Amino acid sequence: MKLLLIGNQNVGKSALFSRLTGVNVTISNYPGTTVELKQGKLKFDKKTAEIVDIPGTYTLESTSKAEDVAVEMLEKGDVVINVVDATNLERNLYLTLQLLERNIPVIVALNLWDRAVRKGIRIKVKKLERMLGVPVVPTVAVTGEGIKELVSRIGDAKAHRQKRGEDERWIEIGRIIKKTEKIVRRKESLLERLGDASVRPLSGIPIAVAVVFVAFSMIRLIGENLIAHVFDPLFNAYSPLANGLSGLLGPGFIRDILIGKLIGGEIDYVQSMGLLTTGFYVPIAMVLPYIFAFYLILSFLEDSGYLPRLATLMDNLMHRMGMHGLSVVPMLLSLGCNVPGALATRILETRRQRFIAATLMAVSVPCMAQIAMVIGLVGSYGPEGLGIVFGSLFVVWVVLGLVLNKFMKGESPEIFIEIPPYQIPYWNSLLKKLWMRMKGFLREAIPYVLLGVLIINILYASGIISLIGEATAPLVVNVLSLPKEAVGALVIGFLRKDVAIGMLLPFGLSLKQLIIASVVLTMYFPCVATFMVLFRELGIKDLAKSAGIMIFMAFLVGGILNLIL
Amino acid sequence: MMSLAEMKVGKKAEIKAMGGGMSLQRRLSPLNIRIGKRIRKIASQPLRGPVVIEVDGRRITLGRGMAMKVMVEVIE
Numbered sequence: 001m002k003l004l005l006i007g008n009q010n011v012g013k014s015a016l017f018s019r020l021t022g023v024n025v026t027i028s029n030y031p032g033t034t035v036e037l038k039q040g041k042l043k044f045d046k047k048t049a050e051i052v053d054i055p056g057t058y059t060l061e062s063t064s065k066a067e068d069v070a071v072e073m074l075e076k077g078d079v080v081i082n083v084v085d086a087t088n089l090e091r092n093l094y095l096t097l098q099l100l101e102r103n104i105p106v107i108v109a110l111n112l113w114d115r116a117v118r119k120g121i122r123i124k125v126k127k128l129e130r131m132l133g134v135p136v137v138p139t140v141a142v143t144g145e146g147i148k149e150l151v152s153r154i155g156d157a158k159a160h161r162q163k164r165g166e167d168e169r170w171i172e173i174g175r176i177i178k179k180t181e182k183i184v185r186r187k188e189s190l191l192e193r194l195g196d197a198s199v200r201p202l203s204g205i206p207i208a209v210a211v212v213f214v215a216f217s218m219i220r221l222i223g224e225n226l227i228a229h230v231f232d233p234l235f236n237a238y239s240p241l242a243n244g245l246s247g248l249l250g251p252g253f254i255r256d257i258l259i260g261k262l263i264g265g266e267i268d269y270v271q272s273m274g275l276l277t278t279g280f281y282v283p284i285a286m287v288l289p290y291i292f293a294f295y296l297i298l299s300f301l302e303d304s305g306y307l308p309r310l311a312t313l314m315d316n317l318m319h320r321m322g323m324h325g326l327s328v329v330p331m332l333l334s335l336g337c338n339v340p341g342a343l344a345t346r347i348l349e350t351r352r353q354r355f356i357a358a359t360l361m362a363v364s365v366p367c368m369a370q371i372a373m374v375i376g377l378v379g380s381y382g383p384e385g386l387g388i389v390f391g392s393l394f395v396v397w398v399v400l401g402l403v404l405n406k407f408m409k410g411e412s413p414e415i416f417i418e419i420p421p422y423q424i425p426y427w428n429s430l431l432k433k434l435w436m437r438m439k440g441f442l443r444e445a446i447p448y449v450l451l452g453v454l455i456i457n458i459l460y461a462s463g464i465i466s467l468i469g470e471a472t473a474p475l476v477v478n479v480l481s482l483p484k485e486a487v488g489a490l491v492i493g494f495l496r497k498d499v500a501i502g503m504l505l506p507f508g509l510s511l512k513q514l515i516i517a518s519v520v521l522t523m524y525f526p527c528v529a530t531f532m533v534l535f536r537e538l539g540i541k542d543l544a545k546s547a548g549i550m551i552f553m554a555f556l557v558g559g560i561l562n563l564i565l
Numbered sequence: 566m567m568s569l570a571e572m573k574v575g576k577k578a579e580i581k582a583m584g585g586g587m588s589l590q591r592r593l594s595p596l597n598i599r600i601g602k603r604i605r606k607i608a609s610q611p612l613r614g615p616v617v618i619e620v621d622g623r624r625i626t627l628g629r630g631m632a633m634k635v636m637v638e639v640i641e
Binding site: 087090196199308313325 | 574592612617
């Protein structure tokens with residue numbers, strides 16, 4: 001049996017999904033489209049049913065890809081659980097009535113029931129049930145209230161198949177509301193008024209600056225502490241084992257591959273470049289702590305309801321850059337990792353917007369793995385270097401966006417989003433999301449880092465790196481003022497950018513060279529994982545265009561930095 | 566009558582008409598932005614940025630172009 005979870009955005013659908021399913025949740029793409037579906041399992045009536053969480057939608061009439069998918073999924077499901085926001089019954093019933101016109105049994109979960117009660121909204125549930133002709137169960141997904149009853153009544157779900165036009169639907173809704181809902185209006189809460197301050201430009205922009213500043217300070221604080229107190233001690237404990245193995249193996253090719261070069265007779269976890277040393281140290285002890293900190297803070301911002309407000313404030317700039325405000329979501333995500341960022345460009349409506357967003361992201365948004373390494377390397381000279389690296393990338397992001405918008409054909413649609421009330425994130429679904437993102441990182445990163453380290457060793461041992469170095473020397477040495485050995489880092493950067501930045505350490509680069517190398521490594525090309533996603537999302541032609549822009553911009557900006565620094 | 570874009574922040578109004586044909590109505594109406602509804606303007610971003618309105622306690626951001634096509638009568 002297949003249950004479909006359908007409802008408006010911001011009605012607590014994810015929380016309900018978390019409640020109904022266990023830990024085994026998978027995310028997949030709806031075949032042939034770019035819309036994401038979450039799937040899980042629910043045990044009920046001694047059977048196991050599959051639950052599909054369908055992206056939030058307001059209507060079944062096609063106005064976006066997500067709605068098309070919702071309509072197609074209706075054909076494949078057995079029962080719809082329509083999640084309805086009890087605090088906003090009138091609007092939510094529009095989708096409910098549309099669902100009742102279809103040939104599929106429906107049961108309504110009247111969610112956020114507690115909030116409706118607090119707000120002084122009274123709903124006569126039995127009466128609503130009779131008027132709709134399907135089961136209606138009040139629920140509070142975050143506490144689990146009503147979930148048992150909801151599950152036990154899935155069998156009572158009914159289909160109606162009565163057709164209505166748009167106006168008839170609203171008339172019917174008016175009739176239902178009049179008979180079932182009573183609103184004892186109360187004053188707006190402090191949280192709601194605070195919410196409005198964050199979308200008014202005069203107060204909203206300072207709030208946004210403060211939020212971003214606090215968010216990144218927290219990420220740094222958590223990341224640094226995890227490294228200092230958890231991961232570095234862990235690798236210190238591991239050192240005797242690695243040293244023992246190193247002594248056992250003795251000099252030779254096998255030790256070079258597994259342990260790497262010894263620096264002053266010791267293993268250096270960053271510079272040695274062995275599979276069992278650098279191969280594990282970089283992803284686990286240097287990058288993972290920041291990835292964890294980043295996704296924790298980002299998930300918190302997402303679930304608290306702040307991002308749509310940031311999208312509203314940023315819309316003006318984003319619109320001039322050929323996207324709209326909602327693109328802050330893929331951009332922020334790609335600060336964690338460009339892969340989910342590139343996938344999230346799907347929330348934009350047109351191909352043109354998605355191309356611009358994906359290109360800007362690949363060119364000028366460094367992922368957390370890279371940021372962590374840049375902080376480690378450039379940051380050791382003090383904050384000015386970091387300012388120049390991230391400042392240049394930001395300027396490129398804005399300027400390239402303005403230019404692309406000016407010269408690309410077509411227009412970009414406008415922003416149209418709901419701003420949910422602020423809320424305290426529901427920890428259960430927040431932690432689940434965090435865990436899935438961490439799992440995704442570990443699965444992607446560790447194999448690629450190990451492969452990257454292996455290839456570095458092979459390329460150096462076979463002399464291929466020096467050949468490429470000679471061939472590209474004019475560009476790398478003259479335009480960028482980098483030593484020609486650094487070209488190895490550009491080659492490996494295609495595999496993993498964090499490893500590539502780590503490779504720069506043994507060259508003894510000056511601060512200026514480190515800045516240029518960090519900026520160029522970010523811009524010149526995406527890593528292979530992002531490259532594959534972009535290939536899938538954009539197609540070969542647009543990817544080629546996008547890649548051309550990246551390479552051109554990387555050397556242009558690297559060259560300019562070389563001239564002015 | 567004036568458009569959502571022209572109306573002052575903080576004022577309440579009733580939606581009277583919608584330009585832009587059926588396609589705009591089909592997009593706005595599922596979010597309960599339709600003729601006869603009362604709304605309040607919450608914010609307006611500078612330099613022709615988007616407008617934020619409140620309908621039944623819900624805040625919705627819509628682009629300036631859309632806002633210019635929604636005609637309202639100010640109540641208070």
